[in-house]
Amino acid sequence: MDFALTDEHRMVQHMVKEFAQKEVTPIIKEYDRKQEMAPFVLPRMAELGILGISIPVRYGGQGMDYIALGLACEELEAVDTTLRVVMSVHFGLNSLALLQWGTEAQKEKFLVPQARGEKIACFGLTESGAGSDVAAITSTAVRSGNKYLVNGEKMWISLATKADHALIVARTNPNEPDPHDGLTAFIVEMDREGVTSGDIHGKLGIRAGSTGWIAFQDVEIPLENRLGEEGEGFKIAMSCLDNGRYTVAAGATGLIRASLESSLNYAQERRAFGREIGKFQLVQQKIAHMVKSYESAKLLYLRAGWMKNQGKRNTRETSLAKWFATDASFEAASEALQIHGAYGYSDEYDVERYLRNAKGAIIYEGTSEIHQLMQAGYALEYREDAPLRCELPAYDVESWQIET
Amino acid sequence: MKIVVCVKQVPDTAAKVVVEDGQVTWGDAPLVINPWDEYAVETALLQEEAHGGEVTAISVGGEDAKEALKHALAMGCSNAILVSDPSLKNADSLVTSQVLAAAIQKLGDVDVVFFGKQAIDGDVGVTAAQTARILGWPSLTLVSAISELDPGTRTISVERSVEEGRQVVSGELPAVVSVVKDIGEPRYPSFMGIRKASRAEIPLWNLAELEVEVSGPVVEWPELSNPPKQEVVTEIISGASSQEIAETLAEKIIEEKVL
Numbered sequence: 001m002d003f004a005l006t007d008e009h010r011m012v013q014h015m016v017k018e019f020a021q022k023e024v025t026p027i028i029k030e031y032d033r034k035q036e037m038a039p040f041v042l043p044r045m046a047e048l049g050i051l052g053i054s055i056p057v058r059y060g061g062q063g064m065d066y067i068a069l070g071l072a073c074e075e076l077e078a079v080d081t082t083l084r085v086v087m088s089v090h091f092g093l094n095s096l097a098l099l100q101w102g103t104e105a106q107k108e109k110f111l112v113p114q115a116r117g118e119k120i121a122c123f124g125l126t127e128s129g130a131g132s133d134v135a136a137i138t139s140t141a142v143r144s145g146n147k148y149l150v151n152g153e154k155m156w157i158s159l160a161t162k163a164d165h166a167l168i169v170a171r172t173n174p175n176e177p178d179p180h181d182g183l184t185a186f187i188v189e190m191d192r193e194g195v196t197s198g199d200i201h202g203k204l205g206i207r208a209g210s211t212g213w214i215a216f217q218d219v220e221i222p223l224e225n226r227l228g229e230e231g232e233g234f235k236i237a238m239s240c241l242d243n244g245r246y247t248v249a250a251g252a253t254g255l256i257r258a259s260l261e262s263s264l265n266y267a268q269e270r271r272a273f274g275r276e277i278g279k280f281q282l283v284q285q286k287i288a289h290m291v292k293s294y295e296s297a298k299l300l301y302l303r304a305g306w307m308k309n310q311g312k313r314n315t316r317e318t319s320l321a322k323w324f325a326t327d328a329s330f331e332a333a334s335e336a337l338q339i340h341g342a343y344g345y346s347d348e349y350d351v352e353r354y355l356r357n358a359k360g361a362i363i364y365e366g367t368s369e370i371h372q373l374m375q376a377g378y379a380l381e382y383r384e385d386a387p388l389r390c391e392l393p394a395y396d397v398e399s400w401q402i403e404t
Numbered sequence: 405m406k407i408v409v410c411v412k413q414v415p416d417t418a419a420k421v422v423v424e425d426g427q428v429t430w431g432d433a434p435l436v437i438n439p440w441d442e443y444a445v446e447t448a449l450l451q452e453e454a455h456g457g458e459v460t461a462i463s464v465g466g467e468d469a470k471e472a473l474k475h476a477l478a479m480g481c482s483n484a485i486l487v488s489d490p491s492l493k494n495a496d497s498l499v500t501s502q503v504l505a506a507a508i509q510k511l512g513d514v515d516v517v518f519f520g521k522q523a524i525d526g527d528v529g530v531t532a533a534q535t536a537r538i539l540g541w542p543s544l545t546l547v548s549a550i551s552e553l554d555p556g557t558r559t560i561s562v563e564r565s566v567e568e569g570r571q572v573v574s575g576e577l578p579a580v581v582s583v584v585k586d587i588g589e590p591r592y593p594s595f596m597g598i599r600k601a602s603r604a605e606i607p608l609w610n611l612a613e614l615e616v617e618v619s620g621p622v623v624e625w626p627e628l629s630n631p632p633k634q635e636v637v638t639e640i641i642s643g644a645s646s647q648e649i650a651e652t653l654a655e656k657i658i659e660e661k662v663l
């Protein structure tokens with residue numbers, strides 16, 4: 001078993017960290033307060049190639065492996081969760097789905113510009129009445145000839161107002177006995193007639209990000225924009241989540257690290273009762289828990305990344321990594337705030353933002369409750385993963401890095 | 405143009421450097437490319453972009469110095485060379501300069517060599533000047549801007565950042581240049597560079613290949629000790645008006661003979 005990162009991994013880690021710390025750290029509080037995304041974030045991530053990190057070079061990406069993707073997410077979220085959210089939706093939920101399920105023509109048309117960062121992508125699954133219960137989706141896509149007519153509304157969609165392409169799931173067959181089987185996935189260009197979108201304000205966290213809604217009114221979608229087969233929408237959506245959740249797990253690991261680092265600094269600086277507060281065992285206990293969470297979360301996501309590299313199905317392992325890391329990040333941020341006392345309660349320090357940002361990840365990409373159902377289901381053998389028609393391609397350095 | 409940039413692997417700025425048993429140690433803190441050398445790489449790449457040619461990064465050090473070279477490759481350098489030899493274990497800056505000069509000569513036809521102004525481990529800051537001296541080339545140190553570099557007329561004109569202000573200096577090529585921060589923010593490594601760097605086989609030169617006889621180190625560090633702990637007392641000055649606070653502060657400063 002080899003736990004060592006390669007030079008390539010370390011270089012990616014270093015580069016992403018430099019970007020996040022040098023360019024985003026100085027401005028993040030301002031945009032968090034304004035509840036806006038800093039306008040340079042997406043163009044800069046595009047320019048640096050981060051938006052196409054683990055896509056083969058021949059599809060406009062950077063040809064890094066899935067571990068590098070995780071490391072990048074960890075570094076991004078150590079600065080702000082909104083940076084990692086970009087990777088979760090643009091990259092994990094959307095671009096990797098195109099790599100996995102797209103036809104060659106779809107990859108050329110949609111994946112290449114996304115990997116280059118020329119087009120931004122989002123993922124629209126949730127509706128006002130369908131969150132955890134995906135089968136309750138009511139958006140419809142009615143086929144006539146070589147077209148579909150799409151109607152409905154998606155809610156809580158990250159990057160809804162920033163994206164050029166949305167991967168959405170709608171109901172094509174209302175008569176399927178099992179409602180899961182009546183869903184189909186589509187790639188929708190956001191400038192199609194009948195597509196409107198808006199932002200949701202007043203969120204607890206991820207305030208320097210963009211979360212919104214997308215409405216479809218009689219939107220015509222050509223057949224070539226259908227991803228996968230009719231009725232395959234649920235399976236595709238779940239496979240998207242295997243990739244999105246991986247980025248969330250790795251990101252939450254970065255949030256634990258950031259909470260730990262702030263706590264270490266503060267505990268060695270702040271004095272009470274005549275000594276630095278790090279000397280108190282109750283403070284040490286909090287720090288010990290953060291160390292445990294960080295190291296465990298890291299191992300869990302690296303295992304999931306390794307499985308992706310090998311082309312092994314990782315729904316179970318990724319779910320565990322995501323559940324563990326996000327719950328642990330909320331706890332770590334909360335304890336970090338506690339260690340900072342009243343100062344942690346104000347936005348003079350970063351820890352209150354960590355706490356607000358951590359909560360979201362316990363809700364999206366499968367609530368913690370859903371992950372507990374999954375883990376128990378696997379353990380009790382109520383649940384197993386059937387092979388997919390298209391699996392996420394294993395990482396292969398030679399073919400992924402051929403320069404074009 | 406044939407450009408060389410000299411880089412060193414050093415402990416991260418965040419490392420806690422302490423003295424233990426008379427020796428400096430930074431524990432197992434991560435090693436990074438010397439931050440000043442990143443500015444040198446940036447300068448070298450800008451010159452390559454302006455005049456064509458290629459940039460070769462050279463490092464004298466152990467196996468782990470390859471990481472600094474890979475960083476330089478990932479930023480965009482064309483080649484990298486590691487000079488390593490067991491006899492260089494206790495090399496001081498003079499020995500290092502002799503080795504670098506020999507490597508630059510072995511490369512041949514080099515037009516300009518860039519250095520960072522100093523390395524953050526030893527903070528000696530004389531390697532560039534010494535290398536220039538050994539090569540017999542002009543030494544342009546602490547450079548904050550390259551106003552002109554003309555490979556045709558073989559001239560270089562720079563601004564140096566010195567205590568008194570800016571100094572404009574011209575010289576002839578080949579030359580050795582050490583740069584300071586004002587020269588311009590170094591770029592991040594690009595993914596294309598990272599792909600290249602991670603595949604690169606970095607050639608290793610030893611002293612026999614360089615055909616160089618180096619002197620023994622002239623500087624030795626027989627024993628080091630931590631500086632005495634300074635008692636720092638903080639005092640918050642209060643007063644009714646900013647005028648009053650400023651006056652109290654001024655009095656204190658004079659009293660303490662700070663000024």
Ligand SMILES: Cc1cc2nc3c(=O)[nH]c(=O)nc-3n(C[C@H](O)[C@H](O)[C@H](O)COP(=O)(O)OP(=O)(O)OC[C@H]3O[C@@H](n4cnc5c(N)ncnc54)[C@H](O)[C@@H]3O)c2cc1C
Pocket residue numbers: 089122123124125126128130131132133155156157158159206211360363364365366367368369370373
């Ligand atoms: C900041 C943010 C960004 C988001 N971005 C996106 C996006 O880009 N794309 C997208 O499609 N969606 C996105 N979402 C939506 C997110 O995926 C959903 O909120 C999530 O799936 C939960 O659905 P819900 O909010 O409808 O909650 P519900 O499903 O209504 O759940 C409410 C509560 O009931 C619990 N619950 C539900 N079912 C069960 C059960 N069977 N057993 C036990 N407990 C259960 C849940 O765990 C939860 O605690 C985002 C959400 C947020 C907050």
Ligand SMILES: Cc1cc2nc3c(=O)[nH]c(=O)nc-3n(C[C@H](O)[C@H](O)[C@H](O)COP(=O)(O)OP(=O)(O)OC[C@H]3O[C@@H](n4cnc5c(N)ncnc54)[C@H](O)[C@@H]3O)c2cc1C
Pocket residue numbers: 270271272273277280281282283338339340341342343345
């Ligand atoms: C919204 C708000 C309103 C407030 N209102 C008032 C008010 O009206 N009046 C007022 O006087 N104050 C008020 N406070 C201040 C509040 O009482 C202090 O913040 C609190 O006593 C903690 O002190 P501190 O913030 O300096 O943290 P510190 O005392 O510096 O503590 C930092 C951390 O070290 C831990 N710690 C400290 N000592 C020990 C120990 N011996 N063993 C183990 N752990 C230790 C603490 O539990 C904490 O986690 C308010 C604070 C807030 C956030």
